[in-house]
Amino acid sequence: MNPSATVLVIDDEPQIRKFLRISLCSQGYRVVEAATGQEGLAQAALAQPDLVVLDLGLPDLDGQDVLRGLREWSDVPVMVLSVRASEVQKVDALDGGANDYVTKPFGIQEFLARVRALLRQPRGGSSVAGAGEPTVSVGLLTIDLAERRVTLAGATIELTRKEYSLLAQLARHPGRVVTQQQLLKDIWGPSHVHDTHYLRIVVGHLRQKLGDDPTAPRLIHTEVGVGYRLLAP
Known part of the structure; x- marks a missing residue:
């Protein structure tokens, strides 16, 4: 048992x-x-928190969306606790980043045992870079990965889903090149890893909204033929 651990219950x-x-x-x-x-x-x-217990049937967001939002910036262990018992729901949650799935009704002793097991697992094995850092700032640009909000000089920038996803991917690896193939796979899916024109279009729109001159970029730098990099703070 880790008596100092913090557990967030979302239900x-x-x-x-x-x-x-x-x-x-x-x-x-x-x-x-x-x-x-x-x-x-x-x-x-x-x-x-050291552990999140997440219900899927929430009044404002579906729990699967909460899980995806959390995985944008954190590798905290997540136990889904839900009445949804179908195999599809379980697979979706586990593929979406959940570490465990418990259906309601549940036995409290088994639940506590699963809590202990998750808290024993070492952190840091996730592919989420910068886990635990929900806000990334580059100059006047701020990307709040927890709130999915982008501001420039304090003003909110309205982005499409694809524009935000691309910027968030770069923000998780500030100063590092993220390859075209990785971006295409993560945002459009594995069947689109060669559709580089998708990236050029979205990056062009992003630069326009952020006021970033592609000939002298202050925010998004192109590594020709390789990928893109959010310039380090």
Whole structure:
């Protein structure tokens, strides 16, 4: 047992949160609670928990979306706790970055054993670079990976889903080249790893919105024939 560990419980049912709080606190854990997906993502950035217990049926966001948002910047272990018992739901959650999946109703002793097992696992094995750093700033540009918000000189920049995904990928590796193939695979899927014109179009739109001159870039640098790099702070 790690009595100093912090567990974030994201569940919209007060009774479940109370039950888990009592059970976890009895084992010496510190418990942080959230009733919505947005609140959960904010608490994950604020409290920096050692483990997240995530319900999928949230009132504002689907739990799968919360999981994807969390994996944008954090490698914290996530245990999904849900009434959804189908194999498809489990596979989607595990493929989306969940470390464990428990269906409701559940036995509290098994739940606590799974908590202990997840907390024993070493951190840092995730492919998420910069895990634990939800905000990246380059000059006047700030990318808040937890809130999925981009600002330039304090003003919010409206980006499309693809534009944000590309910028977020670069922000997770500031100063390092991210290859064209990696970007295409992560954003468009493995069947599009040769469609480099997709990247040129999205990068062009990004530069326009960010006021970044491609002939003298201050933010996004092109490594010709290789990929792109967000200039290091």
